[in-house]
Amino acid sequence: MFDESSIIVGLEIGTSKICAVVGEQGADGALNIVGLGQARSRGVRKGEIADAALVEEDVRNAIVEAEKMADVEIRSVYLGVSGAHIRGFNNRGVHPVVSADREISRDDVGDVVKNAKAINLPAENTIIHAVRQHFLVDGHGGITDPVGMLGARIEVDMHVVHGNTNRLQNAIRLVKGLQLKVEEIVSSGLASSLALLTSDQKELGALVIDIGAGTTDYVVYADGVIKHTGVLAVGGDHVSNDLGHGLKVPLSRAEKLKLEHGSALVDEAMTGRTLTLTNEHGLPLKTVNVEHLQRIMSLRLEELFQIIAADLESAGLVDYLRAGVFLCGGGARVPQVAALAERILQMPVSIGQTNSISGLKSALDQPEFVTAIGLAKFGSLKSRRADGKTSLVQGIKSTLHGFLRR
């Protein structure tokens, strides 16, 4: 039915669920989502694989479901990666233009990019992405394509995302073990931002916060390029764990309470309200105070946003975020979470919408699926670029081909 090369699959191995999104790339290059498979994840903690056997089974289930729905055979995936070991930073590369006429050639650009990537990483780390921000020619900034310009010195600013090689390989090996080819690994935060942000928003400056179960990934765009990325190994699991500890209920019960009665802000109307927990026979077991429940959640989420706010503050990016903040991930479902984030980050906050794709829209426009959709989108941009039709993701450059084939 489909030409195999036009099928693009994003696979996210998350802490609470494993999600595979099947996209079909149309002739015009637009991505159309045709299938989705998901499975509850049991072997992942804080975005990293803890029990490979369980994860393998769950991934297989998700892939099978996606294949059934889209009626395709999945051969390769774009794999999302997360975890506290993933870090991003900005680096500048310098290269002197040596040609006699001082015209900057494509080779010069290649060299300066290479220089920017030659960084002192810990030996056990690998670069996941190296994204071009902009070029400087003889100290003049804001240049997107310097080829053909005249200058003596060319510099480039890059945002480099890197992570621990072994931990990244764990996920890659697992997927390969299922006879799936890993086209590329993509950091989850970056994928989410691709799915959510329009180019206008990237230009204006935006912050995407993906609150997953195990990790919270955030990405800052400004002037159309990635300025900052971060991963915090705190997420919805922490909220449940806090509730379990504070209300003295088992984790499964805490999870349920979170979904049914949770709120990011303490609802004044709930003051003094209690809930009676019952066992499977309907007999009362325990009463919990709703106000406490919400306060515990509120404190945790508040702290999460405070840490992000402090990080942005120290990176000096707060004033660049004119398009505001976009939330996604399961954490974005918590009632009032946008209001809480607005209070702490002091800027407009909304729940992100995956506008830039077509397909099973209503079913897909859920905050949980943003990362997986973003992965598929990453793949489509990638393959479009490979076709040489457009160069929308000119800045995103793979460094992982050799790494994946190991």
Add this chain to the structure above:
Amino acid sequence: MNTSPEIPAAQPESSPARILKIIGVGDAGVSLINTLDTVEFAGATRVAINTDGLSLASSSAEVKIHLETKLMRGMGTGGDAERGQSLAEEQFSTLKMACSGADVVLIIAGLGGGAGSGISPVLARAARETGALVLAFVTLPFLCEGNRRSKQAQLSLEQIKAVADGVICLPSQKAFKLIDENTSLLDMFRQTGGLLVEGLRGIWQLLTRPGLIQIHFDDLCALVRNRHSESSFAFVEASGAGRSREIVEKLITHPLLDEGRALTDSDAVLVSLVGGTDLTMAEVNRVMEHISRHCEHAQIIMGAAVDAALKNRLSVTVIASKNVAAPELPAAPAGDLVGPVGSRGGMGSVGVRATPPAPSFSLEQREQALSKSAGRSRRAAPKMRQEQLPLAIVSRGRFDKSEPTVHKGEDLDIPTFVRRGVAMN
């Protein structure tokens, strides 16, 4: 740090532009400066100060000052520091005169006895008043010399610290590790004395050699001053092809550096390397690399010099200062062993109760110490980690087996409301 463009031919005589005086105080100090009668120290005036005429008579010092009153009846201080001190106060002008004209005064004394402990603080003050920079080089007594002597030594050390620009202190007890158990008492003192001279020579090199990377006296003083600290130092030499490695090994196993522990604990380290004309940057680099690895938290001051006379030898002097309030001295002396050792022998002609340098360890001994120190530093690391109070054990619940999420020293896996102390009931 200044780097001279060409290698200065290091002539000990020509180098000191400033006038140096080495003053030995008490029996130990006097006998020690006798051993400094070598070409290297020719640039300095040696002064011997004691209350005991006999030891002065045998001294080779250029200037001898006999502090005496009728009260003493020619018996010296009798091991009483207070008596030594009051005597020194009485003769304050004499002491001041002895120090006058010097830019740098190096006081050498064995603390614990009457003369050394009593006179040294007063002498340091006198030297300070003449405007000289004062560096005191003192030893603390062996544990077996008894409670009183170590108390006197401690007190005196505090007093010297208060007035001198810098104090380098060597607890003699550490020399035990250096010397074979069966060494005779006499040999022991002789050996430790010889070792001390080695150490002094290292410091001397620091101060007088024109360095490629110069360490100023101020650097030295800044390192040892105002830290309320005990500085330990070591001087090691090695020659031949693997000399830089040998140096590092010797330093790490050095008893005066507590087999490298002093380096790990120190918060300021001064390193001076002196080599022959064939000294290479790689060697300097290797030595420095190892030293800085051992003292991660320390501020390191480094100096290097070339001395043609050293031929293919490389000598390294390390002074490590740590900010510990109480120096590790006699907790409980094992009985009062004041016999001939304590009362006179300790201060006798061979009574140099101090000790530095290169222990001649056998290969296994060194390896043992190396592995020991390695194990220690590994164990020392968790010390830095914040410990959880036993009363506030919070189960990490589902994150029990995962890597903790630590952000700015806080374990984020612990519920926020617990960390912020919000009561829930």
